[in-house]
Amino acid sequence: MNALHSYDYDVLIIGAGSAGLAALRAVRRHTQRFALIDAGPWGTTCARVGCMPSKLLLEAAHAYERRHQLEAFGVHGADQLRADVPAVLQRVRDERDRFVAGVLKSIEALGPRAIQGRARIVDPHTVEIDGQRRLSARSLVIATGSKPHVPEEWQTLGPRLLTTDTLFEQPDLPRRMAVLGLGPLGTEMAQALAQLGIEVTAFHASATLAGLADPKVNAALRQSLERSMQLQVGQTPALGESGPAGITIHAGDFSTQVDAVLAATGRRPAIEGLGLENLGIALDPHGLPEIDRHTMQLEQLSVFWAGDVNPDRALLHEAADEGEIAGSNAVAEHPRAYKRRTPLAITFTEPSVATVGLAYDDHWSDEVAIGAVDFANQGRARMGLRNEGVLRLYARRDGGELLGAQLCAPAGEHLAHLLAWAIARGSSVAELLELPFYHPVIEEGLRTALRDVQAHVHAARDTAPPAYCAPSDLDGLE
Numbered sequence: 417m418n419a420l421h422s423y424d425y426d427v428l429i430i431g432a433g434s435a436g437l438a439a440l441r442a443v444r445r446h447t448q449r450f451a452l453i454d455a456g457p458w459g460t461t462c463a464r465v466g467c468m469p470s471k472l473l474l475e476a477a478h479a480y481e482r483r484h485q486l487e488a489f490g491v492h493g494a495d496q497l498r499a500d501v502p503a504v505l506q507r508v509r510d511e512r513d514r515f516v517a518g519v520l521k522s523i524e525a526l527g528p529r530a531i532q533g534r535a536r537i538v539d540p541h542t543v544e545i546d547g548q549r550r551l552s553a554r555s556l557v558i559a560t561g562s563k564p565h566v567p568e569e570w571q572t573l574g575p576r577l578l579t580t581d582t583l584f585e586q587p588d589l590p591r592r593m594a595v596l597g598l599g600p601l602g603t604e605m606a607q608a609l610a611q612l613g614i615e616v617t618a619f620h621a622s623a624t625l626a627g628l629a630d631p632k633v634n635a636a637l638r639q640s641l642e643r644s645m646q647l648q649v650g651q652t653p654a655l656g657e658s659g660p661a662g663i664t665i666h667a668g669d670f671s672t673q674v675d676a677v678l679a680a681t682g683r684r685p686a687i688e689g690l691g692l693e694n695l696g697i698a699l700d701p702h703g704l705p706e707i708d709r710h711t712m713q714l715e716q717l718s719v720f721w722a723g724d725v726n727p728d729r730a731l732l733h734e735a736a737d738e739g740e741i742a743g744s745n746a747v748a749e750h751p752r753a754y755k756r757r758t759p760l761a762i763t764f765t766e767p768s769v770a771t772v773g774l775a776y777d778d779h780w781s782d783e784v785a786i787g788a789v790d791f792a793n794q795g796r797a798r799m800g801l802r803n804e805g806v807l808r809l810y811a812r813r814d815g816g817e818l819l820g821a822q823l824c825a826p827a828g829e830h831l832a833h834l835l836a837w838a839i840a841r842g843s844s845v846a847e848l849l850e851l852p853f854y855h856p857v858i859e860e861g862l863r864t865a866l867r868d869v870q871a872h873v874h875a876a877r878d879t880a881p882p883a884y885c886a887p888s889d890l891d892g893l894e
């Protein structure tokens with residue numbers, strides 16, 4: 417790259433989250449003339465209030481939930497078990513703090529190149545910090561993340577309104593809670609709270625839970641959630657009276673009283689006061705620029721965009737990829753276009769939920785063949801009393817290329833990875849059926865779904881199994 421020393425820096429990265437830190441790693445391979453600006457708190461959303469504490473809470477909840485199966489396994493006395501919610505939350509924070517400490521250590525090592533302050537863009541090469549000093553750079557990376565969005569009426573609840581920014585800081589949780597919004601985040605937290613013994617009523621404005629477009633998978637998730645909580649889906653809840661006795665919430669004819677509300681009503685890009693209007697580019701009605709997701713470049717500017725500030729795929733691995741692309745292009749002579757990965761999104765409920773590759777569409781024509789497995793009678797799942805959920809596969813009818821999947825299934829997070837890897841490699845269903853399947857494993861359920869979809873595929877080539885695995889042997893294994 418041309419080091420144009422008329423600027424203070426080669427690159428300024430705004431936002432030290434997972435995307436900003438990935439951009440930093442890419443930038444450092446080429447130049448040491450960079451600075452990382454964050455308004456704080458430092459430590460990343462993922463480690464502080466996102467992926468890590470939420471999964472820690474879910475692990476505790478799932479462990480406690482297993483007590484319901486112990487009697488059936490022949491293990492007695494599980495009814496004596498109690499979840500100590502303050503202790504659960506303390507472990508969440510202790511472990512979370514370890515993850516955050518690792519991030520903070522890497523920031524400290526940057527010395528003065530880590531700048532504390534709120535950044536505002538003045539022009540495509542200039543950033544103002546806290547309205548005071550100005551810094552200039554050849555390139556900017558904007559990675560300011562997102563923030564919980566809570567409809568105004570619920571904000572009147574004051575401290576009885578929680579978001580995932582505040583949930584994990586609670587010393588204890590009340591007896592009755594409402595969860596508003598069952599996107600991936602609300603679904604995870606509603607199940608965690610319910611499994612820990614809190615009376616949860618979950619409200620969801622649409623009928624589609626955890627972003628699932630496939631109605632059969634959605635129905636399976638709904639059935640599983642309803643075992644531990646009261647669900648009100650398909651209408652927007654309204655806040656009724658709130659007093660010392662509780663908070664009243666209505667949804668149509670239904671009403672209930674709770675002690676606190678967790679709002680999981682979506683997140684919005686953190687662009688307020690960022691000065692995007694000073695870049696001189698077109699912004700949509702939400703104030704967001706159009707982004708080329710292969711270069712992460714904003715129009716022809718030397719300004720790059722990464723992470724949840726782009727609401728397109730607000731996931732950790734996508735934020736990291738976008739940071740890598742943005743950082744690499746911020747120091748490149750000419751921005752390069754990078755291939756993006758196969759879509760993969762997981763919701764860590766039990767059974768877990770995933771969307772892989774092409775998402776289900778109600779309007780698909782005959783070009784897409786669908787296959788499925790129901791885990792109710794799947795051998796290994798039954799052994800572990802985890803026999804619920806469905807997996808649906810979508811393949812190109814002509815030739816059988818695997819295109820996508822949605823699932824709510826035992827070990828779903830692992831099945832989803834196998835499927836994402838197969839889709840990324842362009843594998844056909846027939847090719848996947850040639851691969852080994854051990855016995856007895858949950859993956860045999862995936863094989864059932866592969867066979868089901870294969871039955872609806874028009875083979876493009878000779879799909880006879882290889883000689884070492886005759887068709888009759890395959891039948892015998894199930």
Ligand SMILES: Cc1cc2nc3c(=O)[nH]c(=O)nc-3n(C[C@H](O)[C@H](O)[C@H](O)COP(=O)(O)OP(=O)(O)OC[C@H]3O[C@@H](n4cnc5c(N)ncnc54)[C@H](O)[C@@H]3O)c2cc1C
Pocket residue numbers: 430431432433434435436453454455456457458459460461462465466467468470533534535536559560561562580601686689690722723724725730731732733735
């Ligand atoms: C509860 C929860 C659970 C999640 N679980 C998962 C999961 O299991 N798997 C998964 O893949 N994803 C999960 N996610 C999503 C994942 O956490 C995000 O995709 C990821 O953290 C986004 O990283 P980021 O760098 O874009 O944003 P952030 O980490 O939020 O970083 C943005 C940074 O920018 C700073 N900033 C903002 N504005 C300014 C400004 N004007 N000046 C200076 N600094 C500024 C902020 O202080 C912040 O530090 C979860 C999210 C939440 C909330």
Ligand SMILES: NC(=O)c1ccc[n+]([C@@H]2O[C@H](COP(=O)([O-])OP(=O)(O)OC[C@H]3O[C@@H](n4cnc5c(N)ncnc54)[C@H](O)[C@@H]3O)[C@@H](O)[C@H]2O)c1
Pocket residue numbers: 567596597598599600601602604619620621622627651652653680681682683729730731761762763764
């Ligand atoms: N495990 C994971 O991968 C994971 C976990 C959490 C979040 N995330 C990511 O974080 C992002 C944010 O997730 P999210 O679940 O917060 O947001 P979301 O936008 O996906 O879901 C919020 C849901 O709340 C509903 N809603 C909005 N207002 C409502 C109201 N007043 N009452 C009831 N329902 C209401 C909406 O219909 C929407 O479906 C997602 O893009 C997701 O990719 C991922």
